[in-house]
Amino acid sequence: MENKRIFNFSAGPSELPLAVLEKAAEQMTNYEGSGMGVMEMSHRSKVYDGIIKDTEARLRRVMNIPDNYKVLFLQGGATLQFSMVPMNLMTKSGKADYVVTGSFASKAQKEAAKYGDVGVAFSGKSEGFVRIPRQDELTLRADADYVHICENNTIVGTKWNYVPDTAGVPLVSDMSSCILSEPVDVSRYGVIYAGAQKNMGPAGLAVVIIREDLLGEAQKATPVLMEYKTNAENDSMYNTPNTWAIYVLGLVLEWVEANGGTQGMQELAQRRSGLLYDFIDGSNGYYKNPNDKASRSKMNVVFRLPNEELEAKFVKESVAQGMSNLKGHRSVGGIRASIYNAMPVEGVEHLVAFMKRFMEENPI
Numbered sequence: 001m002e003n004k005r006i007f008n009f010s011a012g013p014s015e016l017p018l019a020v021l022e023k024a025a026e027q028m029t030n031y032e033g034s035g036m037g038v039m040e041m042s043h044r045s046k047v048y049d050g051i052i053k054d055t056e057a058r059l060r061r062v063m064n065i066p067d068n069y070k071v072l073f074l075q076g077g078a079t080l081q082f083s084m085v086p087m088n089l090m091t092k093s094g095k096a097d098y099v100v101t102g103s104f105a106s107k108a109q110k111e112a113a114k115y116g117d118v119g120v121a122f123s124g125k126s127e128g129f130v131r132i133p134r135q136d137e138l139t140l141r142a143d144a145d146y147v148h149i150c151e152n153n154t155i156v157g158t159k160w161n162y163v164p165d166t167a168g169v170p171l172v173s174d175m176s177s178c179i180l181s182e183p184v185d186v187s188r189y190g191v192i193y194a195g196a197q198k199n200m201g202p203a204g205l206a207v208v209i210i211r212e213d214l215l216g217e218a219q220k221a222t223p224v225l226m227e228y229k230t231n232a233e234n235d236s237m238y239n240t241p242n243t244w245a246i247y248v249l250g251l252v253l254e255w256v257e258a259n260g261g262t263q264g265m266q267e268l269a270q271r272r273s274g275l276l277y278d279f280i281d282g283s284n285g286y287y288k289n290p291n292d293k294a295s296r297s298k299m300n301v302v303f304r305l306p307n308e309e310l311e312a313k314f315v316k317e318s319v320a321q322g323m324s325n326l327k328g329h330r331s332v333g334g335i336r337a338s339i340y341n342a343m344p345v346e347g348v349e350h351l352v353a354f355m356k357r358f359m360e361e362n363p364i
């Protein structure tokens, strides 16, 4: 099979490791001698039970998840978690504090406000979301049921570089765009959730990692399928789960393990993002990253060119150079290179070489 794959900088769904796609293709019509593909299997079958258990065991190994945490494989993306988190956790004082560092964090906060008393612990909106707040800038209530953060802000390209101290209040983190990109101390969190389509696998799957003591009774009107407890008690099989995406996540985790685990992923992320930020910072202002250096994301690198005409030209020419999806999010403009785990370092080298050429050919 001739391989004409391009470097795909999409923010999500995004590039998957080629080895994963090839293995999925090889097993597409007949999974390990079962005589059928994974998509065709009963989720209650013995073969599929092996697949989902193996995926969970790998995730536990790769992320070093403590035994007192449940792993749930749900649908509805990260967005449904914006609703499920408050419906399940705003049940004691009915209060929750949200740190608003970007548009997904803001969506999560607005959704939660339907279900209880939501405090904004910090908002970076007036500054244009260019940084993550310091610990001493957070206004946290001691009696909140939880504190919510968005670990990596996919659209503006910022990332928390510390775990905030919430003084014992459970910390809930949206890790959609950085999960598996670095080691995480899961025990510091009450809930971690992520839509799979950035760093984990196909769209249509959300992974929730929840400390067992938080699996209480949800708010009264919570649909049964949206209760963490129901999903936990039924091993994510209260109804039919996204069997295919869970299987592909297993393949991705196998690939992560074979490539040095989260430590290996962190080193690669450091190299990729370092190449880009160093080039941007050394471009005499031709390319500009607007964010506070200490808050820069290693997964989503955003930058501006001297004007919008040049940005449009840059995007257009990048496609001819074998790269795709470099256009920034429609809400912020500019350029965004999403460089998740599956992006080879060569992809970023290719991009940087193009940026250098473009700057020379289009002086200001």
Ligand SMILES: *Cc1c(COP(=O)(O)O)cnc(C)c1O
Pocket (backbone or CB within 6 Å): 012, 076, 077, 078, 079, 080, 104, 150, 152, 153, 154, 174, 175, 176, 177, 195, 196, 198
């Ligand atoms: C992409 C993304 C979402 C939305 O995910 P869906 O799976 O499309 O619902 C939420 N939060 C973050 C941080 C994201 O990057």
